[in-house]
Amino acid sequence: MARQWHSWYLAAMTRLAEAVAEGERAVELDPASVSIHRTLGWLYLVARQPARAVRQIERALVMNPEATETYALLGLAREDAGDLAGAEAAVQEALLLEPDFTHAFATLARVHMKQGRRDAALEVAARMRALEARGYVSPTDQAKLALGLGDYDAAFAAMERAYAERRGWLVYLKVDPLFDPVRGDARFGELVRRMGL
Numbered sequence: 001m002a003r004q005w006h007s008w009y010l011a012a013m014t015r016l017a018e019a020v021a022e023g024e025r026a027v028e029l030d031p032a033s034v035s036i037h038r039t040l041g042w043l044y045l046v047a048r049q050p051a052r053a054v055r056q057i058e059r060a061l062v063m064n065p066e067a068t069e070t071y072a073l074l075g076l077a078r079e080d081a082g083d084l085a086g087a088e089a090a091v092q093e094a095l096l097l098e099p100d101f102t103h104a105f106a107t108l109a110r111v112h113m114k115q116g117r118r119d120a121a122l123e124v125a126a127r128m129r130a131l132e133a134r135g136y137v138s139p140t141d142q143a144k145l146a147l148g149l150g151d152y153d154a155a156f157a158a159m160e161r162a163y164a165e166r167r168g169w170l171v172y173l174k175v176d177p178l179f180d181p182v183r184g185d186a187r188f189g190e191l192v193r194r195m196g197l
């Protein structure tokens with residue numbers, strides 16, 4: 001577990017080759033851990049190796065086929081690998097297990113946009129807003145949704161809320177592919193600067 005957590009730190013610091021090596025070592029040391037297998041899949045994803053990410057995350061799913069987070073991560077990896085139908089199927093599996101999993105909503109909306117199905121993406125966004133009306137929804141998931149819809153002003157507003165709440169996802173600003181559409185925006189550079197990354 002120490003090597004797993006160290007790999008997350010290395011990824012946040014953009015030391016991706018070292019992060020992957022540490023993740024691979026963690027799997028060697030604890031091959032029965034679904035969490036560590038899933039982490040390695042995520043590390044491959046942020047290291048821009050989507051095919052390896054898909055294979056690794058599928059291994060984690062074999063170990064536990066009822067892990068909501070693993071299906072959601074598989075959706076991200078398949079999306080990044082260009083398999084939009086596979087991404088949608090994985091995210092729908094996550095939502096079958098946990099119907100209000102807002103992280104999966106964000107991925108599903110983005111996949112629909114890439115499929116040219118804007119109306120379907122907006123329906124997913126409406127489901128997210130309905131959940132917000134009933135209770136707390138993480139601003140990180142709100143940011144992911146807005147990024148997927150191409151609403152960058154809303155994305156930055158949500159990212160500011162995430163910053164105020166000290167949400168952990170933001171430490172991966174410099175490596176997470178989800179931020180690619182806004183990397184050239186001055187607001188992104190300012191947020192990276194304020195976070196000390």
